[in-house]
Amino acid sequence: MSLTITIPPIPFPFTISQLVQALEDARTTKYLGVAGLIVLLYDHALTLSDEVSLVWAAPRSFAKYAYLFNRYMVVICLLGVTHEMSGLSGNVYSELSCRRFLFTVSVLSLFSIAIGNILVLLRVILLWDHRPIISRLMTFGFVVSFSAQATLMVITLIELIPGVYWASSPLDMCITTYTTPKLIGVWASPMLFEVLVIFSTVLNAFDRPHQAELRVAKTLYRDGIIYFCAVTFFRTLNLIFSIIGTASTSMRMVFFAWSCTTIVLSRALLNIRKQEVVSDHYAVSGRTSPFGIRAEVAVVEHDTSWVHLKTIRSMSP
DSSP: OOOOOOOOOOOOOOHHHHHHHHHHHHHHEEEEEEEEHEEEEEHHHHHHHHHHIIITTOOOHHHHHHHHHHHHHHHHHHHHHHHHHHHOOOOOHHHHHHHHHHHHHHHHHHHHHHHHHHHHHHHHHTTTTTTTHHHHHHHHHHHHHHHHHHHHHHHHEEEEEEEEETTTTOOOEEOOOOOHHHHHHHHHHHHHHHHHHHHHHHHHHHOGGGGGGGGGHHHHHHHHHHHHHHHHHHHHHHHOOOOOOOOOTTTTTTHOOOOOOOHHHHHHHHHHHHHHHOSSHHHHHHHOOOOOOOOHHHHHHHSHHHHHHHHHHHHHO
């Protein structure tokens, strides 16, 4: 029994070898997307109890709700992507549906990166005890990085969307037949901010060497470096595929990388929050995670009015 695939007319000819490669790349994207979703759901199951006790119970703050929104928004998006790429539903999408789908997922991924970088920004500002020059520098770096990425994302979508089509059996998924060098800028832009983050984290360790012995500070330094290395690794993979890849290869790692960077960010923030709660140092160090400190925890461990008042002042915005 032979398999057939329907591919709409495209602006340049495909050789047989290019068509075979495109099919293999589409399958690879599909399998990596499913793998990313499975890893993300597994990590959710492992960290749910910590999330409930450490984040849900935290005081109301922008960071708390941004963290929860991003954590569950990524899961919902990847479930939608997996449903579209699996071909198990039997649905046949129109060209318009495929293009709307690509646009929606791209915009949500942009918001996800922005939320993650804002949470990291808050972490760095807290690490420096809200020093004004650091706050202004980090905020400026984030705004420049995000503005560049958002602008390039819009331009990239304008160029890619006309080449998005529905490919029937055996793929049964939306495919893109165009690529653009501007994808390089889309992946490179946030790396500028991430380099600034690791630089400020390392500089803080040298600026305040005695603080590096505190449990919360050690967690901030360690997880900051781990976050930078992991995110840089996945961004670099996307960057490489954008530079050397074709239209079919440029999307290979996108969904898997999105899943993994979300896991790294979530675990880093949970670890910071956990060390903050259990450490005897946090109440007198003036530091906290972006989620804030519950005053009653500090009062139990340090039964003084000074600690109580200090803890209230240390709560994040």
